Amino acid sequence: MNPHPSSEKGPSVSQRVAAVVVTFNRLEKLKTVLSSLAAQSTPPEWVVIVDNASDDGTAEYLAGLTEPSLDITRLEENTGGAGGFATGMKRAYDLGADLFWLMDDDCYPEPEALEKLVDGYDQAMEAMPGGVPFACSLVHFDHNELAEMNIAAPDWKWARLWVQGQRAFLVQTCSFVSALYSRETVERIGLPLREYFIWFDDAAYARMASVGIGPGVCILDSKVIHDTPTNVAGDFSRVDDQNIWKFAYGARNEASYHLHHESLLSYLRFVARVEILMHRGRVAWHLRRRITGRLLAAIRFNPKAEQVSPALARTH
DSSP: OOBOOSSSSSOOSBOOEEEEEEESSOHHHHHHHHHHHHTOSSOOSEEEEEEOSOOSSHHHHHHTOOOTTEEEEEOSSOOHHHHHHHHHHHHHHHHTOSEEEEEETTEEEOTTHHHHHHHHHHHHHHHSTTOOSOEEEEEEEETTEEOGGGOOOBOTTTTTTGGGTOSEEEESOOOSSSEEEEHHHHHHHOSOOGGGOSSSHHHHHHHHHHTTTOOEEEEEEEEEEEOOSSOOOOOGGGOOTTTHHHHHHHHHHHHHHIIIIIOHHHHHHHHHHHHHHHHHTTOOHHHHHHHHHHHHHTTTOOOOOOOOOGGGOOOO
16 A cells, blocks of 8 residues: 555555445345455455444344454444444544545445555645545446446546546545545544435535545546446436435435535525426426425534544544
8 A cells, every 4th residue: 555645745654544334234235345345455454334223133243243353333223324424434533544435335346446546546645736635436336337326526627637647537526435535634624414314425525525625536446336226326306205215315415515515506506406307307296395395494404514533533
């Protein structure tokens, strides 16, 4: 693993990586994730697992594992992906990790995924004047098709590293499906917004990390598979009775971020886009009313990031 900065730019000592995996009732997929992590060409020093109150045998399975690199937290209630990643990152921070490799319990990294991700991150840190706030892998649905829901949003100057010969492009956001953040970023902006529960917590965290720094980077040779049932990007034209619960969180969370972290104009643009998409998708009126209610609820919904305590960390 390449040397990496002890601040957000400049070389220092080799970095200690913690993989942070949040799981809820996906035991068989979790087993594949853990096998993929164990097979890494440069394995993480810790695998921090947050069990979001699973009731499918996950707790019993994890209790039987004895690998010294495993660090398992069992939550008494499901706090969603946002709460799980906030808990897992805090635990990894307290363990002394320098880099946090975040992934869902259906993300299967290829054997060189972490090695390529850290190498690419280090190169981008050296090449960009202000460094980069995060790095992410290229997420596949299968080996021949990108995962539609995890395509990182390219920055307008996306090719800046590419023209320098790096297999990477600059991005504005990424998902928590193989995302890499530094200890310094966590100290600067805090933990993911656990109150979001699910949806947009990852994009919000990437945007928060980018403030004052610039875009992140997608490392094209770091590849993972996202094992989802279908390969469809979710947008508000697809709201139905089965997925409304998730879209409701998404509407509230993203609207809140636009309003409280960007501007009123950004919020109004998002509201208009959601309403147009629901109209074009002929979403049922009772569902549209619920989503509109969540957009309005965002006005009073403004959670703050939980901060870490550097003086209390690195005790291991």
